[in-house]
Amino acid sequence: MKKIILGAISLTVALNAGEASAFSLISGNQITPTTNLQSIGSFTIDEIADGITADGLFPSFPGPFNGFASNASSGTITLELNGEFNLNSFILWNDINVFEEGIKDFRLDFFNDSNGLIASSPTFLAPITQVDPREYVFNNLILGVSKVDLVVLNSNQSSLGINRIEIREVAFTGSPTAKTPEPTSMFSAVVAGLGILLLKGKSRAN
Incomplete structure (x- = not known):
């Protein structure tokens, strides 16, 4: 019986570990961006x-020239996540027209669903004049992030003297936070499993 219980617990741990290692892209409608920074023209924060x-x-x-632009060179952009996630990395597409502009130094502050600060990243350096995104992989998995x-x-100052925030797109990689089963629920599941095994054993004996 001890072997059966240990086997059931080991299976639960293995399933949780497998889920934690399966990172996927968190982007688009999974993120709601907001800011108090004033946007320029049609380059609004939702973009x-x-x-x-x-x-x-x-x-x-000329393409879409899509993204957020503000005449401010610094400030905070809040990224509300559609759910609670364990985050592995941040992905940044910098500069709307990719010409010596966009943000330069930035930091990420991570919050839980109670608006409690979980952790802050070190200062990152954004790419300049780069069409492709840059991915910033965190030293540790950031658990239970909602915001x-x-x-x-x-921000970068271009050769034309422009010094403002310009961001094309943002995303994360990670996985939804797995809800830990209540101890009573886990115990009930193990007991139910044992009951089925015992019934099968009796049936075979008969």
Whole structure:
């Protein structure tokens, strides 16, 4: 009987471990961005989580020129996640038209569903004049995240003298937070499993 109980518990742990290692892309309508920063024209904050990553020059001009722009060079953008996630990395598509602009130094602050601060990242350096995204893999898995503050510390100043926030798109990789079963529920499941095994044993004996 001890072997059966240990086997059931080992199976539960293995399933949870497998789920934690399966990271997927968290993007688009899974993220709701908001900010107090004033946007420029049609480059509103919702455009950093709409799935459009083109820079307007590639693959065809003039392209969508899609993203968020603000004349501010620093400030905070809040990224509300549609659920609770264990986060593995952050992905940034910087600069709307990819010309020496976009954010430069930034930090990420992670919050749980009670708005409690879980952790803060070190200061990251954003890519400059780069069409492709940059992925920032965290040193440790950040558990139980419902909200992330993207804190822009400063932005790049182009050769034209432009110094402002420009972001095309953001995303994360991670997995939904697995809800831990209540001890009574887990015990009941183990007992039920044992009951089935015992009944099968009796049936075979008969």
